[in-house]
Amino acid sequence: MRYSVSQIIKQGLTGNRGWKPVWREPDPKPRYDIVIVGGGGHGIATAYYLAKMHGLTDVAVLEKGWLGSGNIGRNTTIVRSNYLLPGNEPFYELSMKLWEGLEQELNYNVMVSQRGIVNLFHSDPQRDAAVRRGNAMILAGADAVLLDREALRRKCPFLDFDNERFPIKGGLWQPRGGTVRHDAVAWGYARGADRRGVDLIQNCEVTGFDIRDGACRGVETARGTIGAGKVAVCVAGSSSRLMNLAGLRLPIESHVMQACVTEGLKPVIPGVITFGGGHFYISQSDKGGLVFGGDIDGYNSYAQRGNLPTIEDVCEGGMALMPTIGRARVLRMWGGVVDMSMDGSPFIDRTPVEGLYFNGGWNYGGFKAVPAGGYCLAHLIATGAPHPVAAAMRLDRFATGATIDENGAGAQPNLH
Numbered sequence: 001m002r003y004s005v006s007q008i009i010k011q012g013l014t015g016n017r018g019w020k021p022v023w024r025e026p027d028p029k030p031r032y033d034i035v036i037v038g039g040g041g042h043g044i045a046t047a048y049y050l051a052k053m054h055g056l057t058d059v060a061v062l063e064k065g066w067l068g069s070g071n072i073g074r075n076t077t078i079v080r081s082n083y084l085l086p087g088n089e090p091f092y093e094l095s096m097k098l099w100e101g102l103e104q105e106l107n108y109n110v111m112v113s114q115r116g117i118v119n120l121f122h123s124d125p126q127r128d129a130a131v132r133r134g135n136a137m138i139l140a141g142a143d144a145v146l147l148d149r150e151a152l153r154r155k156c157p158f159l160d161f162d163n164e165r166f167p168i169k170g171g172l173w174q175p176r177g178g179t180v181r182h183d184a185v186a187w188g189y190a191r192g193a194d195r196r197g198v199d200l201i202q203n204c205e206v207t208g209f210d211i212r213d214g215a216c217r218g219v220e221t222a223r224g225t226i227g228a229g230k231v232a233v234c235v236a237g238s239s240s241r242l243m244n245l246a247g248l249r250l251p252i253e254s255h256v257m258q259a260c261v262t263e264g265l266k267p268v269i270p271g272v273i274t275f276g277g278g279h280f281y282i283s284q285s286d287k288g289g290l291v292f293g294g295d296i297d298g299y300n301s302y303a304q305r306g307n308l309p310t311i312e313d314v315c316e317g318g319m320a321l322m323p324t325i326g327r328a329r330v331l332r333m334w335g336g337v338v339d340m341s342m343d344g345s346p347f348i349d350r351t352p353v354e355g356l357y358f359n360g361g362w363n364y365g366g367f368k369a370v371p372a373g374g375y376c377l378a379h380l381i382a383t384g385a386p387h388p389v390a391a392a393m394r395l396d397r398f399a400t401g402a403t404i405d406e407n408g409a410g411a412q413p414n415l416h
């Protein structure tokens with residue numbers, strides 16, 4: 001069923017009884033050409049682009065819970081392409097361009113809102129770094145504007161410009177950045193993949209791999225063995241645990257990351273703001289809640305909940321940035337398990353096991369990467385060659401020394 005204004009009117013006048021389920025609930029077949037493990041953003045988008053771009057429709061997505069139960073439905077909805085390094089920036093800019101046409105492409109309202117993102121700087125060296133980053137973005141075809149203190153004050157008068165410790169000197173603004181409704185992205189891609197014949201199978205945890213003679217021939221699941229010509233793993237925070245079952249050790253740690261939302265307030269935050277003096281970022285949802293978060297919890301975990309000391313640290317960042325936030329009441333807080341890579345950059349690659357592919361290492365920021373992550377993994381699976389914008393996102397880059405050290409944080413995920 002195509003969604004349209006006339007459909008809304010028709011359904012509205014007939015008691016909304018004609019809407020169809022958004023995707024089917026098929027039982028798993030004994031074998032597929034391609035099995036994708038993980039029904040999050042990257043897994044479903046990969047299935048969608050395999051079908052749409054390459055005509056490959058004998059595809060199943062196996063999800064252990066329900067579609068969108070992982071980080072795709074837990075993130076703070078920020079999209080941007082303000083990266084620095086050539087191994088990353090063209091990839092994120094491709095993602096941004098895909099976001100810009102996504103609603104029309106999917107015929108689904110994912111609420112793409114290009115309200116802009118500003119990264120603040122608080123010192124001269126930070127301003128120099130912002131200028132460098134902005135130039136790198138412009139060279140990759142993205143948009144970047146350097147705002148001085150007064151230009152920023154006109155946009156965000158509520159910020160504490162004269163904070164004793166972190167006075168605000170300006171910001172790097174990406175006008176095309178913004179927010180997208182996170183779980184709608186999973187639903188929209190799921191509907192698009194299902195319409196093209198992809199089987200989306202929920203409550204189907206993958207518990208092992210069928211690997212013979214160095215090649216992956218299928219997966220063991222809670223609903224039996226499923227054969228496959230190729231298997232792609234897109235399980236974000238569960239990456240290291242699951243790939244361990246295939247005998248692979250990844251340069252990834254899993255950590256909890258938390259976020260909070262306040263009661264609904266009148267519009268105050270014009271876009272997305274990230275603090276440069278600590279780990280804190282904030283935006284305002286369409287319902288008025290202030291959505292904010294910060295650093296990961298400081299220990300490895302697979303639990304989708306965190307603890308209060310990190311929230312205290314996040315709130316301290318918020319108070320330093322905009323003291324008015326102290327009056328807002330937090331309604332909810334939650335956590336997701338993020339897959340922290342050791343150089344702060346992701347992987348889209350084949351593995352040493354033939355026919356087994358991997359997408360992960362998304363750190364704090366894999367939501368914005370969903371369109372390009374799915375697009376590039378589908379390209380790799382279908383053509384056998386990496387997409388040019390993801391060619392550096394290799395699993396062997398720590399062995400070869402070709403790391404994409406976006407944040408210079410090395411083996412300290414909390415410094416990403």
Ligand SMILES: Cc1cc2nc3c(=O)[nH]c(=O)nc-3n(C[C@H](O)[C@H](O)[C@H](O)COP(=O)(O)OP(=O)(O)OC[C@H]3O[C@@H](n4cnc5c(N)ncnc54)[C@H](O)[C@@H]3O)c2cc1C
Pocket residue numbers: 037038039040041042043062063064065066067068069070071072073074075076077078079204205206207234235236237238242257258259293334335336337338362363364365366367368369
């Ligand atoms: C609090 C928070 C805030 C964030 N904010 C942002 C942001 O503002 N912007 C941004 O770009 N990114 C953000 N992120 C990161 C982003 O959400 C993730 O990087 C991204 O969603 C990960 O990719 P995914 O959507 O495919 O993962 P997920 O949605 O986690 O998908 C992985 C799926 O795999 C499934 N799975 C796991 N193991 C198995 C198994 N054995 N068998 C079958 N299925 C399995 C899981 O159930 C899950 O559904 C945030 C993350 C968190 C936690």
